[in-house]
Amino acid sequence: MKIDKRMLPLAIGGLGIGTTEFAIMGLLPDIAKTLEITIPEAGHLISAYAMGVVIGAPILIGYSVKFPPKKVLFVLIIIFTLFNGLSAIAPNYSSMMVVRFLAGLPHGAFFGVGTVVATRLASKGKEAFYISLMFTGLTFANLAMVPLVTYVGHVFHWRWYFVIVTIIGFFTLGAIKLWLPNLEQKEGGAFLDELKILKSKRTWMVLLITGIGFGGLFTWFSYITPLMTLVAKVDTEYMAYVMILAGAGMFVGNLGGGYLSDRFNPEKTCIFLITSMMLALGCVFLFAENTIIALILTFVCGALSMAVSAPINIMMMKAAPKSEMMAASFMQAAFNIANAMGAFLGGIPLLYGLSYNYPSLVGVGMTFIGLMIAVRYLFLYGDRAKK
Template sequence: MDKRIIPLAIGGLGIGTTEFTIMGLLPDIAQSLHINIPEAGHLISAYALGVVVGAPLLIGSSVKFPPKKVLIGLMILFTIFNVLSAVVPDYSTMLLMRFLSGLPHGAFFGVGTVVASKLAGKGKEALYISLMFTGLTVANLAMVPLVTYIGHTFNWRWYFAIVGVIGLITLLFLYLWLPAMPKKEDGHFLKELKFLRNKQSWYVLMITAIGFGGLFTWLSYITPLMTDVAGMKTSQMAYVMALVGGGMVVGNLAGGYLSDKIGAEKTSSLLLFLMMLALVGVFFLSQYQIPAMILTFLCGALAMSVSSPINIMMMKAAPNSEMMAAAFMQASFNVANALGAFLGGIPLAYGLPFTYPSLVGVGMTLIGLLICIRYIFVVRAIKQGQEKMIPECVTCDK
């Protein structure tokens, strides 16, 4: 791996660890802070809200600074707020710390996505973006189970301390290995938001929020699905989640490689179609343990495989506002998370089995696929229109 991309991957490792480990430590945190589980769940929502709010605000306020300095500044904020989370005395302060910890998340990946694409050689942009997201996938594969175990065994506050250490390591390698890049001289907050006037940008955001949200209908309810339907023991869920993480690692790299080979648009369409088939499989085959485990790995792989191509599509749709657009993509991924969990829970509220959230996911993924196909036709029509204008301009000049 190109050592220049390693600081971004380590940053992703820290972000993934702080975002997902809390789900397994909610009972410990609730007991320590004298709150109930639903109240502890608000700590997850507070972090997600921080991501949505922080992504555009921090990117918009830093567009005139060199990317390396911006990434270092964001990681300093991330590290400080996670370390403070390890020592806060009460629930209200913890809620605030989780919100503040989420602020740099989207902005870090937004800037990092653009930096990774510029570090790559021509034709390797998606691969380098996937390498940055490798840290996020490794967090799900290894760090989340490990830190969850440490938090359960010793004290949940060690979870935030470990994330703080990862933040410090990220800062060191950002300083040593990430090359300096020129700042954007004409950057301005309102100018960066102009990409929202482009309908292609909205297509990509909708593909992410709706199509990618289909997989969160499955992931949000994976524990009752695997225990109540597939017959797994609760004690085996750590292995199930490691299988999800392993799929994410493989899918992330495969999605980047495939995108560079056949193009981001074709890759995204293909992967959305495969997601739909996988979720159909979850609905019909989850009662059988071996097929359920295979589908767990496949869904994990497909969950991360879209990250690189969909980010490439967004950068193409917003050529002069790549960082802000990439930050909005992180906000859109969090909308997908919330939307998938909410819509997937509707059939459960009516007493239907735990296979039915995946059926909702099939519908969401199908909508995402149709929007992606529409996006391809819109982009093709724009290109054809531009090509027709070229000879006319030449004739006018003559």
């Protein structure tokens, strides 16, 4: 398949965002030691970034919809590059908290604008696949960059992690300048007008499918290390390879989800994928003690975690056709809420001394709720409702 170089700026940007978001998780002990804080306090840096994503997405999109997408993406990556660069030299915990929050601000807005740009660059019937092309950078980050950067951070210094992300930011700026075409800006669209999408029941149903249904997979991913080492009996030294396996699943699932969405329509694809999530998480709960099955499920769950991205984003854009960028930015906020909700609810069984396969059982319940909302959505707004 011929690569559309117009999509490279979005993919490279996704690579940088994925690297900065996920690599920090494996470097928390190193960061805590340098900044003289506890590991839980270092974990607050992840929360600060996520808070920046949730707050920055609607605000930056709201004030940028009247500008050409190329210019908006360029400015967003400047912000991203600047504050990741400052993260490399932040001298203490307080300053690091601030710059991590600010580094998170352009995250959701980048994918919000990028989602709309991808659909405008795609030929008819290929919109979801082009969205998945944008997310290849994010999935490749989990497959290769996160293990690489984690290794560099351990062996040399964790600050090199932010230096590498900053370099990716500069590459993204060059790619935007060279390869992203000039697309016309959207007419009209005041900030408050853009927020009117939140009055729509259809919009909220998509957000709930994402936050609850997709959140089910984060009950698994948040506790994957103790699950694999304590339940599946994988040696700790092999966990890096387990994460690469999950990243490979994400890479394959991302492209597969885009293909299925274009072929069968996003609503039906979403229902199929959430059903698959529920079954896969049930299998994790039942069979995680078998090492081989646990490894197979690691790839499967990784694939499903990204396969839903393209169809659910298309559903959101269809739900808010006059405010596509704002809608896509809220999706990024919903994904981060799903992350937090999955980790929190999945941790409840652990408080009562249950095994690390029990978070996945919580995930089964969450995906079931998401599935029921998705079925209702299909009935109200899918092809059946139009006939």
